[in-house]
Amino acid sequence: MEGMDDSELRVRPSAPTRKPELWTPELLAKIDWRREAADEPLRGVVTSDGPVPDLYPLNATGADTNRIREATAAYLRALTPNELHDARFPMRDVTWRHWNNGARYFLRHGLCLEELDDIKRQLALDVLHAGLSDAGYRQVVDLMHLNLTIGEIRGETDKLNEWLYWFSVYGDPLGEGPFGWQLDGHHVNVNCALVGDHMVLTPTFLGAEPETAHGGKYAGTTAFRAEEAAGQQLFAGLSAPQRQRATIADELPNELFVGAFRDNWELDFAGLPLSGLTGDQRRAALELIALYTDRADPGHAKVRMNEVLAHEGNTWFGWVGDPDGVFYYRLHSPVILVEFEHMPGVMYANDHPTRRHIHTIVRTPNGGDYGADLLRQHHARHPHNGPRRK
Incomplete structure (x- = not known):
């Protein structure tokens, strides 16, 4: 498969990416288990020792949030009023956890960028x-x-295109309270929560097929x-005993461990x-980790890397596969979890991993995703109850 042009690869049959006209029992069952997973109280990704408390103090960071709020x-x-009704959600709304990296239509919410005019779409991108x-x-x-x-490539630009992504806003960007946004669609799922001057940019799932x-x-x-x-460079630069210790399995996993609907894995x-x-x-x-933390704006990326460095002594590098072929790796500490996999x-019909299809995810373990632990502390300091829409 490697080295083939796109035109030489067979494609799989179509998968519906828009809201279906017929909600079949099979589709409803798949939606139900996703709802059930999202409705579980958020514990976060943890080890078998359970959640680690007090990892994310709600102290001032000095990072600027004005540009994002504005x-x-x-x-x-x-x-418009109708668009606003569909675009905005309470900060603690369960739809935060309905993101899905697949192309099929499941639990999409917010406004679809495809349905916005050029000006509004650009404002969302801003x-x-x-x-x-x-x-x-x-x-x-x-x-x-x-x-x-x-x-x-598939002749399906009506089902797979650059604007078939749903954008949602959460919380109080028009005031001074916590707020955030989510971009959700095929291979692009970014969650951004802001509490005080903290920003949490996880879960972030990014993928591509083809790359x-x-x-x-x-x-x-x-x-x-x-x-x-x-x-690849990090693994290749290890000694033979280090490589042996870093290798955590003989075969690549079927999928990332902490993907969609695995908030409590x-x-x-x-x-x-x-x-x-x-x-x-x-x-x-650290250069590898920075490729993921530096997706954030520079001020918040620095705060995030300092958070990671504080737990460097308890950060682990795991590897599966061939550095010259296809592979999986992860970086895992109490405050960050990164996964990469071929x-x-x-969309193509190859049943074996290739470098043409890549998935990545970044999580903030122990209740940090979606800014949940920061939000808990905020509400403890400033008690108030807002509407919660499902």
Whole structure:
């Protein structure tokens, strides 16, 4: 499969990406288990030892949130009353946890970018750009473009395109309270919560199939080369005993461990602790982590990396696969969990993993996702009860 042009790869049958006209019992059953998973009280991703408390103190960080708040307010002010009704949710609404990286239509909410006019769509993108670094924003947009690429290859641009993504706003961007936003669709799921001057940019699931556009509107677009190469370099730079310890399985997992609807997953540390790395190896590990933390705007990315560095001694690197072929890796500490994996085909018909289909996810373990622990502390200091819409 490697080295083949897109035109040489077979594609799988169509999967519906829009709201279905007929809600079959099979589809309703799949939706029900997702609702049940999202309705579970949020504990967060934890180890078998259980949640670790007091990891995310609600102290001032000095990072600026004004640009994000102003961009979000400008977007909301541009909407009609009907659009605003569908676009905005209470901060603690369960729909935060309804994101889904698949192409099929499940529990989508908010406004679809495809249905917005050019001005409103750009205002939504401005919100993303305000919360992300230039590189992080470019990566998200590139992945949306690659969604059109697979639509072009399959002849299904009505079902797979760059604007078939749902955008939701949470909380109080027009005032001074916590707020946030979510972008949700095929291979792009970004959750951004702001409490005080803290920003939590997880869960963030980003993927691509294909990872490179060899033709079409966005020919030349490519994704995840840096995350792939840095992971490969880190493993390749280990000694033989270190590689043996870092290797946590013989075969790649079927899917990422902490993907959609796995907000309360239990996953123990495994692999090689970063405390066992040499100076050059440590720098390679931190450069790899930074590829994920630096998706945030520079001020919040610095805060996030400092949070990660505070737990560097309890951070683990796990590896599965062939550094010259396909592989999986993860970086896991009490405050960050990163997974990267080469996947089998979904849009294409190959049943074995290739570098053409990549999934990644970043989590904030122990109740940090969606800013949940920060929000808990905020409400303890400022008790109030807002509406909770399902």
